[in-house]
Amino acid sequence: xxxxxxxxxxxxxxxxxxxxxxxxxxxxxxxxxYLSAADWQTLTALEAGRPSQHSFVxxxxxxxxxxxxxxxxxxxxxLGQDAAxxxxxxxxxxxxxxxxxxxxxxxxxxxxxxxxxxxxxWRQADELAGLDSFATPAIxxxxxxxxxxxxAAERDVAQGRARRQSIVDPTPGQKDTPAPATAVAES
Numbered sequence: 001x002x003x004x005x006x007x008x009x010x011x012x013x014x015x016x017x018x019x020x021x022x023x024x025x026x027x028x029x030x031x032x033x034y035l036s037a038a039d040w041q042t043l044t045a046l047e048a049g050r051p052s053q054h055s056f057v058x059x060x061x062x063x064x065x066x067x068x069x070x071x072x073x074x075x076x077x078x079l080g081q082d083a084a085x086x087x088x089x090x091x092x093x094x095x096x097x098x099x100x101x102x103x104x105x106x107x108x109x110x111x112x113x114x115x116x117x118x119x120x121x122w123r124q125a126d127e128l129a130g131l132d133s134f135a136t137p138a139i140x141x142x143x144x145x146x147x148x149x150x151x152a153a154e155r156d157v158a159q160g161r162a163r164r165q166s167i168v169d170p171t172p173g174q175k176d177t178p179a180p181a182t183a184v185a186e187s
Contacts, residue, residue, distance in 0.1 A: 004134045007034035011142060016122055017115070020149035027146055031139070039136045046140055056128050056137040060144065063097065063124045065090035070101035071117070078105075097124070110164075111155065118148050 007030065012021035024047075031043055045052035046060065069087045076083035097120065104116035122145055129141035 002134070003034045004136075004139070007031070008134050008139065008142075014142065014145045014149060016119060016148075017152075018149065020146055020153055022146070024143075024146060024150055027143060031143075035136075035139070039139070042136065043140060043143060046143065054136070054140075056140045059128045060125070060140070062090050062092055063094065063128070064121070066092075066094060066097055067101060067117070067120060067124070070098050071105075074101060074105040114155070115152070118152055121148055 010030075011027075014021070028043075028047070032040060035043060042052055042054040042057060044050070045054075046057050052058070065088050069083075069090070072086040073083040076086070100120045101117070104113050104120065107113040107116055125141040125144040125148075129138040132138060
């Protein structure tokens with residue numbers, strides 16, 4: 001039995017919409033111990049956004065680029081703008097991914113929309129992981145899914161509402177402030 005079998009078997013199970021069972025740094029510390037030098041280099045390239053020729057990393061970046069392009073098109077459409085300045089080139093085209101993003105944007109609640117986008121990313125990582133749960137692609141997919149959970153855990157509803165309010169009404173309190181007497185008298 002390889003060290004990858006022990007490593008993968010020792011990792012806590014990840015569930016969508018659950019709290020991350022470990023930190024990203026904790027995962028990276030363990031991975032550094034168990035992964036070969038080449039696989040460690042691939043993982044750190046994935047984490048840092050550095051170039052990699054690994055098929056998982058290339059597939060993930062292609063899918064993530066298409067997903068971000070689809071998000072940019074949806075947001076630009078809502079604002080009546082051209083999305084072209086924000087689009088990045090990528091190989092291939094996954095119509096299911098495009099449709100999934102369009103469906104996510106049917107959700108009016110921003111938090112639920114983000115969760116739907118997380119679910120798309122989760123499925124993409126699962127697809128790229130392949131069938132061998134103990135192979136490098138599965139370990140890389142685990143890392144991506146752990147990142148998704150970590151980002152989701154950082155979302156705070158109160159901060160989100162405050163951020164939205166600062167955009168909608170950038171000068172809070174002015175509506176409640178009575179107009180100066182001279183302004184009322186003149187009208």
